[in-house]
């Protein structure tokens with residue numbers, strides 16, 4: 285019995301510390317405390333809702349812009365792109381380059397897949413992998429901690445389901461000025477959200493000023509294994525299977541002790557207890573595929589996102 289209690293104690297400590305780590309991780313300040321650029325609302329001549337951008341990109345880890353937002357009449361995203369060339373998409377908050385599309389497929393394929401799913405959808409060849417974090421649960425954010433969307437693979441290949449409002453940034457003005465080759469950089473620098481200096485030698489992040497789309501090649505893998513179900517399975521394993529195994533082990537342990545003590549005083553009522561020692565029950569069957577799993581978080585999210593969250 286003592287053994288079982290101590291096992292539960294260990295388990296309890298484990299669960300509490302996991303929860304503490306998770307809580308600490310979620311306290312990182314989203315968008316590093318900044319807001320989306322004001323130019324988001326007029327990105328490529330569209331009328332984007334700045335309030336949605338601020339809420340989804342900087343005050344949210346779960347929800348998405350409304351499904352099909354990219355098709356709304358005042359948005360009409362794909363008509364604003366040049367079908368004959370790649371477009372670089374920049375972070376709505378800090379201007380980091382995040383995606384270059386279409387790449388490795390036609391413009392029509394890019395548009396068709398995005399319309400089918402309801403959000404701009406990018407593939408591994410199209411991500412600036414150094415600038416985007418894909419969390420184990422599939423959630424995606426930029427290195428500036430701007431929420432971007434979720435990785436929701438199709439037929440085994442990662443598909444990044446991304447909120448348009450969070451990739452509606454422009455290259456920071458300071459860099460535009462520099463690339464225009466005149467000496468006016470300092471006058472615009474302080475008017476932008478640019479935090480490029482923080483990235484100089486910071487874990488491989490590529491600032492807009494150093495990004496050459498022509499020569500750039502994504503190093504993202506086709507199948508990162510990071511998508512919403514991964515986390516649920518791990519949690520399920522830790523949360524259910526491990527405790528069951530521990531209980532089972534405790535049960536076996538107690539039975540052994542009983543048996544041992546019975547052997548010590550032989551002859552005393554062997555029969556009364558003989559029915560159960562061999563009958564160790566396997567732990568109750570556990571389904572590894574919880575019914576609550578929703579494979580497409582973006583779609584789930586959009587419904588909820590029509591209600592303001594906070």
Ligand SMILES: *[C@@H]1O[C@H](CO)[C@@H](O)[C@H](O)[C@H]1NC(C)=O
Nearest residue numbers: 461462463464465466467468
């Ligand atoms: C840069 O500045 C010079 C004079 O300072 C001016 O003659 C030139 O037109 C400017 N170039 C651009 C691209 O603005």
Ligand SMILES: *[C@@H]1O[C@H](CO)[C@@H](O)[C@H](O)[C@H]1NC(C)=O
Nearest residue numbers: 461462464465466467468469
């Ligand atoms: C700024 O202008 C000066 C003099 O015209 C020139 O020597 C210098 O290279 C310029 N700097 C940049 C960053 O263009």
Ligand SMILES: *[C@@H]1O[C@H](CO)[C@@H](O)[C@H](O)[C@H]1NC(C)=O
Nearest residue numbers: 468469470471472473474475
């Ligand atoms: C920009 O801000 C820095 C401090 O953050 C300051 O030193 C610099 O003078 C400012 N430049 C302009 C043009 O205001």
Ligand SMILES: *[C@@H]1O[C@H](CO)[C@@H](O)[C@H](O)[C@H]1NC(C)=O
Nearest residue numbers: 463494495496497498499500
């Ligand atoms: C970008 O890369 C291409 C191909 O390597 C090269 O030709 C081009 O000069 C580069 N552009 C810049 C601005 O460095």
